[in-house]
Amino acid sequence: MNTIGRLLRLTTFGESHGPAMGGILDGLPAGVHIDMERLQQMIDRRRTGRSTLTSQRRETDIPEILSGVSSDGRSLGTPIGFIFRNTDARSGDYSEIESHFRPNHADFTYQLKYGLRDARGGGRASARETVNWVMGGALAAEWLRQLGISIEARVVGVGNVGYDDPLAELRDNPASASLPHDEDIERGMLEVVDTARRNRDSVGGRVACVIRGVPAGLGDPVFGKAQARLAQAMMSLNAAKSFEYGLGAEAWHAYGSQTLDLFNENFNPQPMSSDNHGGILGGITTSMPIYFAMSFKPTPTISRPLPMPDTSGKLTEIAVEGRHDPCVALRAPVIVEALAWLTIGDLLLLSHHEPLV
């Protein structure tokens, strides 16, 4: 099950230290102009090796598009095949742990499920896989931006530093609000990560995302709800531990009398005056901003000696070297955006045969 989406469908492959990562995006409408430069910018946002705060692995991450795009750069409506060569895979780093399971990694579960695994670099469970997702999302974005849709995700918390309720403004002033930005907090979050790195430790993080310009009427009632589709996509990120939208995880404290989104006269300037519902009612989009937040656990790899079992369960103290992000959330925003582009694109195709406002 390496496919996401029903009509706009991304299927991916690739082991972290194999020859290449890659995928097929099927269902992108024909005639979309693909701006390769903008595509590359989005891919570069997720790339590693740009600072001491993210993994030191260096990949050029330039996609090779093998099909589905015409010579003048327009989508053909046929599947777009692409690959990313793995050029900086230092498998030697992993030789020590090929026969042992790292705590809170997928080594153990892949071995149990498949009976064998590609131990180098986490194989298919590596975050390297997400380069495929960003590529798919970037292609979808080329189409959806033309329809006036925008998506933005940001880191909003790391360790004990972050924004109190990063979605509050979006709830109360949906017409004008954006994700919060405060220089002190931004700097503070980076300091937390840097400290964790120096302590050979790792730290969790929190990401918020807002989607604007989605027409009303997307999402299927009952089992294809817009929020269920977004949650499924976002929980595909290995380190994601929560998904919340609208009133979010604190919704249980709320009273109806205080959180209803009253309608504006003539639905003007927007249908409702507030957006506690998070842009979705009954699983269907209202045309108001959709926004959500996610929490990420700390990277499970820390550079300290830990007891690790072999297949028989015998424990050995091993210190993993490798190259890893001390805070996986730092690279997450562009991946979150990519999954959101893919999900919104799919919902749009699924709904297009129905009357939309």
Added chain:
Amino acid sequence: MNTIGRLLRLTTFGESHGPAMGGILDGLPAGVHIDMERLQQMIDRRRTGRSTLTSQRRETDIPEILSGVSSDGRSLGTPIGFIFRNTDARSGDYSEIESHFRPNHADFTYQLKYGLRDARGGGRASARETVNWVMGGALAAEWLRQLGISIEARVVGVGNVGYDDPLAELRDNPASASLPHDEDIERGMLEVVDTARRNRDSVGGRVACVIRGVPAGLGDPVFGKAQARLAQAMMSLNAAKSFEYGLGAEAWHAYGSQTLDLFNENFNPQPMSSDNHGGILGGITTSMPIYFAMSFKPTPTISRPLPMPDTSGKLTEIAVEGRHDPCVALRAPVIVEALAWLTIGDLLLLSHHEPLV
């Protein structure tokens, strides 16, 4: 898209005030003994009208099974069709709002999506639909309990009363822990709901769930991860605003050095000594307990006059009478359990061709 699951698939139908609710459960293995009494007990747990704290609508909710079960009560492997007649649908209650949209209800989005709607009782967006889900889940439970799997969900917070971190014990002592239970807190939560009801208001709630006995190896890496499948299922509940598992929504505060789940020597008595990972690594189950929590928004219907627009956007002050739960979370646990049974059953069928421990 009224279907959930890939191999164990529940497809449902029914408007709240139409002739009947119903569904088809396809993919249940042959030969499962269906205990009709136990089935009915699970259905009864969700039923309304049992106290002043839940909706006063009275439905008998006795399913009629139309296929797929042999005369001696065993599943045939063929689809199980079932219906629930709607017997206590007082459509008159809704006459006033047929031409107006209620705030934070799906009236508005159904109208936008379909161009027409069954205004009575919320039509298909009504919580009445969940009787189908409980039926599907109860059938799946008949099979999965035989394999030693158990699922339990409980209300853990309402308004300002609840358990601080209801999943803490499950993280730290997974072998022995269960969901928390404190008589004072339980009574306090009911008082919050009762006060809301008397104030003609509604209040949010929080539900936690634990799944035990799931074998290791379930869940598909990448886009069919066990946690993504659970999140998708749970976010199908209209009022659900968050899903969190393992370290949960607070994961962003955590450090790797403090939250790794160390392996036990010889994987004994369980693979790991703690369960911060929530029973899933890399999208695949570890055999440790799976647990999660969800927050629910307050019921959007409150019995106070509110401005409501007609199709043209003209606002009128209307007070909705109808019969509604002041706190939707109170009836949610059995629905959450049902969706969990369906999801685990599907993951089991999907993984059965692979070597499992």
Added chain:
Amino acid sequence: MNTIGRLLRLTTFGESHGPAMGGILDGLPAGVHIDMERLQQMIDRRRTGRSTLTSQRRETDIPEILSGVSSDGRSLGTPIGFIFRNTDARSGDYSEIESHFRPNHADFTYQLKYGLRDARGGGRASARETVNWVMGGALAAEWLRQLGISIEARVVGVGNVGYDDPLAELRDNPASASLPHDEDIERGMLEVVDTARRNRDSVGGRVACVIRGVPAGLGDPVFGKAQARLAQAMMSLNAAKSFEYGLGAEAWHAYGSQTLDLFNENFNPQPMSSDNHGGILGGITTSMPIYFAMSFKPTPTISRPLPMPDTSGKLTEIAVEGRHDPCVALRAPVIVEALAWLTIGDLLLLSHHEPLV
């Protein structure tokens, strides 16, 4: 897997001698007027008991629609649930064969697959299941007829009597041609069936079908080709042994120089002057008529004593009484039409987001 279709999806249930047959049609667009009388006429065309040439089982076959249709008879866009009560199930007829397998029936394979079965009346393998298909197809037809699409199927051969090449005229004169009709041949075919019945035998048959008014551009290249979707649907009929379209089963005798469909100047009055391609090129519809033929095997039940094994393989001579059609093809046309309506409807929804002529 009791579901057909991707966006327009019919899911069915029901054992031949259980309480009811039924299904859920999901994905029908909102706002379609459902003419219950026309619906019933289509259902009645498949019904048994109208002559000595078809099974003597008498079912009223009046559907009960349980959801998805508004009080004024329009589709709501939500799933349409329906049931047909089984009123004339004489299970006694089957008591003798409950523990034995009938030749060329599905008794044997159901037992092997599921380990148990509903022996009465063939259970789920009975042709009674097709009442659900006709209902689904009739609902789809209500929508598609409004778009100018028509579908007609006819019996074109039984035993040694039939039309030589019933599709010839459609290939050569697609603008004006229809399925052949000759009184002598029609009478001859009925005589063949009657003779078979009197001989306590059964006989095969052939059905042809033509679909007109399908817009160009439907069908997905590669693995969702229009002809592949039609073939899959048609081969769902238990007795169907072949599917052919365009040049058909005799295509292997043809030469390119003689069977190319030359384009008309200005695509006028139709794109091509002939229709050897059968209305589909590269899996995509051309707007020319789509037509196909199918062959059906003789009903496997004949009223003569036959050696039948029990589970252990021990043979016993048994004569099955029951009530069966001597020629299954006689009732097939309306079922073929229903499956064609469902398939075309699904292709239309799947293609609607793309530019169509």
Added chain:
Amino acid sequence: MNTIGRLLRLTTFGESHGPAMGGILDGLPAGVHIDMERLQQMIDRRRTGRSTLTSQRRETDIPEILSGVSSDGRSLGTPIGFIFRNTDARSGDYSEIESHFRPNHADFTYQLKYGLRDARGGGRASARETVNWVMGGALAAEWLRQLGISIEARVVGVGNVGYDDPLAELRDNPASASLPHDEDIERGMLEVVDTARRNRDSVGGRVACVIRGVPAGLGDPVFGKAQARLAQAMMSLNAAKSFEYGLGAEAWHAYGSQTLDLFNENFNPQPMSSDNHGGILGGITTSMPIYFAMSFKPTPTISRPLPMPDTSGKLTEIAVEGRHDPCVALRAPVIVEALAWLTIGDLLLLSHHEPLV
């Protein structure tokens, strides 16, 4: 919709004259030894340029496997990504027809569906796409051969030369029979193709296929029948115009009394003594050989001047040069086998959770 299969799923991409063809095979069980030499032999069977009777295009057709296989050649259970570089794409050949539609080609329908197309070499509608299918099927075969399953397809008719009823022996003597082989007929068929080529014409062909060793119990009743899945797969071949199995297209002449497959005492040496049912009853395999035949239309490209329209419908006489097979059926057998391997593999995974004999 460039994906085939539900659990064993092949997704493909590639334009005939683009940079590469390729695909992803998802769902192959872990631990299967992949013999690269045997894989290449199967791919080579479909390759062009080996005689004057097939297209003169020369491709080396050596797959590059990018993921999913361990360093010692075993499947990892993760998706297998692969590509074939297009090295001999002479796009110049197609310059004349870029703005015109060839009769009975997909040029016209792709243009109508997508509004633009890759005119060179038929783009995605080219038979070059089938190299992906053979790769997918060859990988599935590596697994299924270990389970004792064998699949063989052969050309059985071209123009007016061929075997009368190539499936007759399989019906009557399923235990010992194989596809027919007669040196005179084989030579005669090649002569027909050679004559067509010299006449700048093309000719149709017929292919038969037999599948042995499939366990009983595969296939889902109702809408996932084994024969429906095979028909869908086989009708994905652009030139295929018919699919028939068991009694086949001539089934309509048959009488029940003469075509029932009587059971053997103790199901020994096989369940039935004859195989008129074609190895499938009620959509479920019986363990008897599965066999089918298909007819292919003549290649639509013939090297004679033909009137071809531009987008506006204005006709121009154009002679297409390019490199094409005079008889597409000659290369079809290995493609048919590949699709059969994929289909059987998928049915096996889908059925594996149920009791099989």
